[in-house]
Amino acid sequence: MARKKIPIKKIDNINARQVTFSKRRKGLFKKAQELSTLCDAEIALIVFSATNKLFEYASSSMQQILERHSRHSGAQGLDISSIGQQLGSDSFDMLRKEIEDKTHNLSQLNGDELQGLTIEELQKLEELLQRRWTTISKIKDEKIIQEINSSKTKEAELMEENQKLKQRLAREQRQSHESITCSSSDFSPDIGSSDTSLKLGLRLFE
Template sequence: MVRGKIEMKKIENATSRQVTFSKRRNGLLKKAYELSVLCDAQVSLIIFSQRGRLYEFSSSDMKKTIERYRKYTKDHETSNHDSEIYIQQLKQEASHMITKIDLLEVHKRKLLGQGIASCSLEDLQEIDSQLQKSLGKVRARKAQLFKEQVENLKAKEKQLLEENVKLHQKNVIDTWRGSNEHQEKYRVIDLNLDVQTDLFIGLPDRNC
């Protein structure tokens, strides 16, 4: 036999309501016990009937469970409260940043010469002063870069001059060595020419 679906609303008949309460209460207590045993969970169940009668189940000491629940809810509420305060602070900081960004955008447009028709004389003087300061910083940075480039070029020129001197000295030494070797060669040849020998070229002497 198929069990019909029960509409979830208050049972008007008192007898039927009491019967349903007893059945479901016992089933709920049984499920709580099974959950505590099977899953090693700390389970506490408190039921008050319509007449005010108490039914309860606890896998451990009921008071300790209640104290643990109170502590948890208190810590959780404190944590939620701190989170809400932190979120509010973040929202305020975001709002301040948006306002600051808007002001910077307006100031930037004024420095670019946009939207200055509504500026007063004092505002224009302040903008002019800021532009002069910025221009001074740009020129100082430009001069510094030029100076660094000149110093680098001078250092490179010095290095090239030193290398040129070394190459010139090496060329002179190599030329001198080549000249000495050439003279030494001819000196050997001259010595060989001065050597005397008994070799005679021509007709033999008849008196011999």
């Protein structure tokens, strides 16, 4: 059964529009990646959703591709104003505002610029930091357990090797002692034979 063709016009239903945007955006980025891989092309995509959320894709570096575009267009260099001209004033303002918001949020996470926050905002920030701290502590504990287990394994291996060396040394000492004992027995004097020869000599002289 053939798929129903969607008419190319604005989708009135907000939920359907968002779902379509998400699917089409992923498909667009996938096609761009395939085109870049197959044809060795440098591709940069910048997309703003209806909710002013930024999505972007670059086959290498977005900055380098924009600089290359700027040089190709005859500009001498790339600066904020040139990006604003390329994206349009509205898009540029949204991009700049998003960068400012991210920078502001990062400063708050570092403990700065907190005086203007309400109690509710401070509580949300505290909960966020607590979740991150919990995650960090969990990873740290796992690393410590791994180090302890590794140390125990190495300790067991060293003890086993030490036991083997002790057993080997004991065998060598026992073999050396047995060798010395056998050598002493081979070279011991025959007292009875010497005494008989001495008596026979005395009788001849009589």
